[in-house]
Amino acid sequence: MTTAKRDSNTGTGTNAGTRRDTYTPETLLSVAVQVFNERGYDGTSMEHLSKAAGISKSSIYHHVSGKEELLRRAVSRALDELFGILDEEQARLGRPAERLEYVVRRMVEVLIAELPYVTLLLRVRGNTGTERWALDRRREFDHRVAEMVKEAAADGDVxxxxxxGLVTRLVFGMINSxxxxxxxxxxGMSEREVADAVAQLAFGGLRRAADGRG
Known part of the structure; x- marks a missing residue:
């Protein structure tokens, strides 16, 4: 049986003479998100995180207060990316329908680019203060997009x-799936192809045009 040796300076260990890669707060967060998604947040302990990261629990506590702080950092990353879409120029300027379609496309791109983090965000259930905060932020984002739907409808473009609100939930349901x-x-297909498909279904539907095109 081999024994693991711990480097007290870096928090990394060696096993069978092979040194683990030095971790950073960013890589620790990445590992935590993976474990949360695999086991569920409630089913994850600090021991699980320690084993997955290959570092001691004390090394984890050197960077964060506990697993809930890791959760907040993870869902904050997803939420910041989503809310950032609404601040982009094409989401702020132009006809409401054009802005809405841009936001829908960018949501798909962000979801794919930040897949583990958005997956975790979509799975929070409100059992902790951080989860309830994340759900409130999601509702705020939903409300802002629903307002864009209303504006586009008022213009007669959708x-x-x-x-x-129902339109927003249905479109988000397609994206979140x-x-x-x-x-x-x-x-199988690129991020752009997925975004195009979602936009075409959301704004054009499945039925072919009467002239046979599309």
Missing amino acids: RGDIDA IVEWYRPDVR
Whole structure:
């Protein structure tokens, strides 16, 4: 049986003479997100995180107060990226329908680019203060996009006979489902192709045009 030796300066260990890579707060966060997604946040202990990162629990506590801080950092990253979309020029200027389509496309791109973090955000259930905060922020984002739907409907550019909140939920449902099947190592299609498909379905529907095009 081999024994692991701990480097007290770096927090990294060696096993069978092989030294583990030095970790950083960023790589620790990445590992934590992976474990949270695999085991569920409630089912993850600091011991699980310690084993997955290959460092002692004390080394983790050197950087964060506990697993809830790791959760907050992770969901904050996803939320910051999503809210950042709304500040981009094409989301602020132009006709509401054009801005709305831009936001929908960018949501797909952000979801794929930040797949583990957005996946975790979508799985929070409100059992902790951080989770409740994340859910409130998600609702705020949903509300802001729903307002864009209302504006586009008022302009006559999108149908107005369906409640804007329902439209938002249905479109978000289509986008959020991507986390269940999209895998970066087995793409099958590019981020742009997925974004195009979502936008075409959301704004054009499945039915072909009467002239046979599309």
